[in-house]
Amino acid sequence: MKKAILYVNQFFGQVGGEDKADFEPEMREGLVGPAMELDKQLQNAEVTHTIICGDNFMGSNEEEAVKRIMDFLEGKEFDIFFAGPAFQAGRYGNACGVIAKAVHAKYGVPIISSMHIENPGVEMFKQDMVIFPGGKSAAAMRKDIKKMAAYGDKLLAGEQTGTAEEEGYYVRGIRHQVWLESKKPAADRVVEMLIKKLNGEEFQTELPIPKLDRVEIAAPLKDLSKAKIALVTTSGIVPVANPDRIQSASATRWGKYSVEGMDRLEGGVFKTIHAGFDPAAADADPNVCVPLDALRVYEKEGVIGKVDEHFYTTVGTGTTQGEAARMANEIVEHLKAAGVDGVIMTST
Amino acid sequence: MKLEIGNFYVKDIVFGENNSFENGILTINKQAALDFVMEDEHITKADLVIVKPGDNVRLVPVKEAIEPRVKLNGKTLFPGVTGDVTSAGEGRTHALKGCSVLVVGQHWGGFQDGVIDMGGEGAKYTYYSQLKNIVLVGETDEEFEAREQQKKNKALRWAGHKLAEYIGSIVKDLEPEEIETYELAPVTKRAESVNELPNVVFVMQPQSQMEELGYNDMVYGWDMNKFVPTFMNPNEILDGAVISGSFMPCSSKWSTYDFQNNPTIKRLYAEHGKTLNFLGVIMSNLNVALEQKERAALFVAQMATSLGADGAIVAEEGYGNPDADFIACVVALEDAGVKTVGITNECTGRDGKSQPLVTLDVKADAIVSCGNVSELIELPPMETVIGELEALARDGLSGGWATDEILGSSVKEDGSIIMENNAMFCGDQVVGWSTKTMKEF
Numbered sequence: 001m002k003k004a005i006l007y008v009n010q011f012f013g014q015v016g017g018e019d020k021a022d023f024e025p026e027m028r029e030g031l032v033g034p035a036m037e038l039d040k041q042l043q044n045a046e047v048t049h050t051i052i053c054g055d056n057f058m059g060s061n062e063e064e065a066v067k068r069i070m071d072f073l074e075g076k077e078f079d080i081f082f083a084g085p086a087f088q089a090g091r092y093g094n095a096c097g098v099i100a101k102a103v104h105a106k107y108g109v110p111i112i113s114s115m116h117i118e119n120p121g122v123e124m125f126k127q128d129m130v131i132f133p134g135g136k137s138a139a140a141m142r143k144d145i146k147k148m149a150a151y152g153d154k155l156l157a158g159e160q161t162g163t164a165e166e167e168g169y170y171v172r173g174i175r176h177q178v179w180l181e182s183k184k185p186a187a188d189r190v191v192e193m194l195i196k197k198l199n200g201e202e203f204q205t206e207l208p209i210p211k212l213d214r215v216e217i218a219a220p221l222k223d224l225s226k227a228k229i230a231l232v233t234t235s236g237i238v239p240v241a242n243p244d245r246i247q248s249a250s251a252t253r254w255g256k257y258s259v260e261g262m263d264r265l266e267g268g269v270f271k272t273i274h275a276g277f278d279p280a281a282a283d284a285d286p287n288v289c290v291p292l293d294a295l296r297v298y299e300k301e302g303v304i305g306k307v308d309e310h311f312y313t314t315v316g317t318g319t320t321q322g323e324a325a326r327m328a329n330e331i332v333e334h335l336k337a338a339g340v341d342g343v344i345m346t347s348t
Numbered sequence: 349m350k351l352e353i354g355n356f357y358v359k360d361i362v363f364g365e366n367n368s369f370e371n372g373i374l375t376i377n378k379q380a381a382l383d384f385v386m387e388d389e390h391i392t393k394a395d396l397v398i399v400k401p402g403d404n405v406r407l408v409p410v411k412e413a414i415e416p417r418v419k420l421n422g423k424t425l426f427p428g429v430t431g432d433v434t435s436a437g438e439g440r441t442h443a444l445k446g447c448s449v450l451v452v453g454q455h456w457g458g459f460q461d462g463v464i465d466m467g468g469e470g471a472k473y474t475y476y477s478q479l480k481n482i483v484l485v486g487e488t489d490e491e492f493e494a495r496e497q498q499k500k501n502k503a504l505r506w507a508g509h510k511l512a513e514y515i516g517s518i519v520k521d522l523e524p525e526e527i528e529t530y531e532l533a534p535v536t537k538r539a540e541s542v543n544e545l546p547n548v549v550f551v552m553q554p555q556s557q558m559e560e561l562g563y564n565d566m567v568y569g570w571d572m573n574k575f576v577p578t579f580m581n582p583n584e585i586l587d588g589a590v591i592s593g594s595f596m597p598c599s600s601k602w603s604t605y606d607f608q609n610n611p612t613i614k615r616l617y618a619e620h621g622k623t624l625n626f627l628g629v630i631m632s633n634l635n636v637a638l639e640q641k642e643r644a645a646l647f648v649a650q651m652a653t654s655l656g657a658d659g660a661i662v663a664e665e666g667y668g669n670p671d672a673d674f675i676a677c678v679v680a681l682e683d684a685g686v687k688t689v690g691i692t693n694e695c696t697g698r699d700g701k702s703q704p705l706v707t708l709d710v711k712a713d714a715i716v717s718c719g720n721v722s723e724l725i726e727l728p729p730m731e732t733v734i735g736e737l738e739a740l741a742r743d744g745l746s747g748g749w750a751t752d753e754i755l756g757s758s759v760k761e762d763g764s765i766i767m768e769n770n771a772m773f774c775g776d777q778v779v780g781w782s783t784k785t786m787k788e789f
Binding site: 127163164165171172173174175176177178179180183184185186187188189190191193194195197198199203205206207209210 | 472546548611612614615616619623624658659660661663687689691692694696699700701704705708709710712713714715716717718719720723769777778779780781782783784785786787788789
């Protein structure tokens with residue numbers, strides 16, 4: 001009998017909820033939580049081990065978490081690796097992707113997960129692994145695991161697998177040539193597509209082009225000396241307590257913090273929680289990322305009218321384009337309400 | 349302009365005493381045909397071989413394919429190539445159907461040459477495995493390019509064109525089994541019922557990117573590198589006005605046979621007067637410099653607009669750099685309000701993960717895709733090789749290689765091969781034969 005191993009987070013590993021999110025990785029023999037359902041559904045392999053790791057532990061100590069899990073796997077025999085289902089849980093989706101990718105790189109075994117379409121893990125990892133569309137919450141557990149197991153069984157049996165569309169997993173930008181069963185020549189396909197396009201009927205392109213969201217460069221401000229300017233950043237500068245618990249990577253949260261009465265952002269009061277660069281300089285002087293100090297000088301000199309009462313912040317590293325756009329749209333509403341005329345956007 | 353193509357369906361090809369066509373059997377006097385080929389002093393050695401679908405035969409390096417034909421009005425089959433510059437696209441042409449003249453190098457191949465397997469699992473990769481083929485295998489005195497990766501292949505290609513006409517003339521005075529008629533009234537003189545249909549142009553982008561002359565596709569014998577887009581009657585293309593070049597990676601190439609039989613033109617003709625009004629062909633080109641690409645796109649969009657086109661099909665003979673011409677042309681047409689569909693192949697890499705075209709634009713929202721040039725193909729040995737198998741590895745064919753750390757040479761000792769689709773002779777069939785598409789995995 002072939003062997004499978006499953007990765008789950010602290011919640012599905014029955015350790016605990018958000019308060020146990022720092023749970024350090026463990027590998028348990030046998031079946032914990034979703035592993036029971038997976039083992040039941042999976043025909044061509046038995047689930048021998050369940051790996052459990054807290055989402056925050058993986059998020060904040062990725063390298064350490066991966067290392068420990070890879071050590072657990074050392075010498076273990078397994079033919080396939082499952083992670084999740086992660087539903088709509090962003091940190092869990094990220095964790096599934098990180099660990100599955102590492103396992104695949106070392107052992108070359110198939111890796112399979114399931115996530116809800118809004119889980120940022122889909123965008124981040126669909127190129128690296130097969131991810132099936134899943135439900136929003138654990139209510140979909142059985143259904144989601146069924147899909148993962150059925151595809152796993154196919155792979156384990158060495159059966160011919162179909163296209164992403166046929167198998168039902170998220171398309172991942174991996175394109176290969178196939179012969180159409182209909183044997184319909186391209187000349188017919190192209191002329192029929194044109195006729196449909198001309199008649200305003202629906203047609204299906206054979207080469208979908210990803211929509212690039214290009215933003216036009218804005219027109220210059222007419223009078224800078226009267227303009228209200230806001231600072232927005234993806235450098236992860238936050239009050240030292242990180243009150244909104246913005247993630248250090250793959251952020252889904254953003255913060256809005258007052259700068260009223262401040263000439264500059266003081267180190268020790270603000271710091272960066274961004275995990276993608278050496279924080280020493282930014283922690284010592286947060287103005288290198290959010291240049292409030294320079295902007296205050298311009299304000300006094302009358303170069304600009306006013307600095308906005310708040311700055312807006314999140315973390316850019318690993319953050320998906322989809323999440324970034326959502327957060328930006330939310331921030332824009334606040335900027336508009338505050339009568340902001342222009343924004344200085346800084347990264348790291 | 350009215351063109352009649354009289355079809356003679358070839359059931360079998362044999363060598364015999366006299367050139368003849370009877371009951372579907374095409375008989376060729378081999379020695380007489382070879383004597384005709386050898387009249388060109390640049391051909392130093394030549395042989396003729398007949399291959400049929402299912403034969404355990406591998407052909408490499410394949411340089412050109414031509415349908416044997418003859419014009420009844422006495423004009424040359426390929427104006428400006430096999431004879432004087434005369435008009436094409438009118439009158440009666442007789443064609444031997446289901447067969448082609450294939451031109452194969454005895455030894456030397458190049459970047460632009462390809463592979464054909466007549467049988468086995470490799471047969472599905474090219475159109476020409478379905479045809480009965482008269483294979484001209486030869487050597488030339490073109491020593492200057494024998495070891496060059498890029499070859500003009502002029503002597504062999506011209507020999508093939510002439511041989512196709514020579515064989516075609518066997519049926520010059522016979523009655524064809526059927527006659528296909530291609531006729532378009534002048535654009536301003538069409539019936540109202542036709543005029544009120546959506547007006548459509550077919551934009552062709554033949555390969556013309558080699559700055560040095562002699563490698564590119566030709567129109568009426570004119571090198572298309574020195575060409576700007578021109579309005580043409582589709583009959584001209586079906587009747588020998590354009591010949592294939594000797595430049596593009598082979599699976600992207602359009603052979604002369606492909607031009608003579610262009611299935612997209614034929615399908616547009618079939619729709620003409622029913623679902624659309626086929627205005628004609630805007631013959632464009634492919635370029636190297638950005639300014640040239642933009643100039644060509646401007647010409648095409650202007651002509652389409654001036655002709656009142658509502659829709660267009662754009663086809664490119666190539667991939668990589670030519671994708672920029674292809675997308676620029678689609679975008680220029682869309683910007684001019686012409687609803688456009690593109691037809692092309694893709695280069696997504698052996699792992700399928702690369703961006704499909706060099707340039708992408710959301711305005712190219714309707715594309716028919718015919719294959720992946722970089723798909724890795726492994727094929728077993730064949731009983732017979734016509735040409736020289738080693739050419740695939742040695743001579744820099746676009747889909748072959750001499751050494752690779754992991755895969756070794758393209759040609760194995762037992763005669764099996766490993767190659768990229770790139771080297772399949774006219775394999776992606778962007779002219780419209782392709783039954784391949786691209787899917788997500």
